[in-house]
Amino acid sequence: MKEKKKYWTTMKTPVGELFIAGRDGKLTDVLFRRPRKGFPGPMWERSDKPFAEVRKQLVEYFRGERRKFDLKLSPEGTPFQLSAWRQLRGIPYGKTISYGEQARRMGNPKGARAVGAANGENPISIIVPCHRVIGADGRLTGFGGGLGKKKRLLDLEGATGFRR
Numbered sequence: 517m518k519e520k521k522k523y524w525t526t527m528k529t530p531v532g533e534l535f536i537a538g539r540d541g542k543l544t545d546v547l548f549r550r551p552r553k554g555f556p557g558p559m560w561e562r563s564d565k566p567f568a569e570v571r572k573q574l575v576e577y578f579r580g581e582r583r584k585f586d587l588k589l590s591p592e593g594t595p596f597q598l599s600a601w602r603q604l605r606g607i608p609y610g611k612t613i614s615y616g617e618q619a620r621r622m623g624n625p626k627g628a629r630a631v632g633a634a635n636g637e638n639p640i641s642i643i644v645p646c647h648r649v650i651g652a653d654g655r656l657t658g659f660g661g662g663l664g665k666k667k668r669l670l671d672l673e674g675a676t677g678f679r680r
Contacts, residue, residue, distance in 0.1 A: 654679045
């Protein structure tokens with residue numbers, strides 16, 4: 517099967533520059549850094565056009581005008597990772613849960629570390645809100661963009677229940 521072209525762009529935001537990528541009209545990546553594996557490759561092309569709606573919704577989010585994203589997503593991961601990332605999308609704007617709670621919701625109450633590892637590989641930051649998952653003691657832990665950015669995102673959402 518021939519690999520399809522993957523488009524990418526970057527976007528400046530209040531939490532730094534984001535790397536955005538997708539293919540076939542679906543979003544595959546929103547990262548705080550460019551990927552190391554396979555980028556740039558022969559099937560990558562820089563283009564802002566495929567990401568107009570993504571940019572619009574992210575701008576609305578950062579202005580506090582959007583609480584839920586309505587975008588076609590196509591994250592690439594293992595079945596367990598995909599399950600963890602689906603669970604993340606169910607955490608409401610401005611709310612936080614622990615890794616243990618996320619594992620419990622996934623039917624694996626002892627799987628907090630596995631959930632943390634899966635969340636750490638989340639390729640669609642902000643839109644798939646791994647920043648809303650915190651330690652059992654309320655501390656901010658583990659975030660690919662850094663804990664300062666995680667705190668800024670939670671503050672933007674008016675989240676409570678975590679240690680500042």
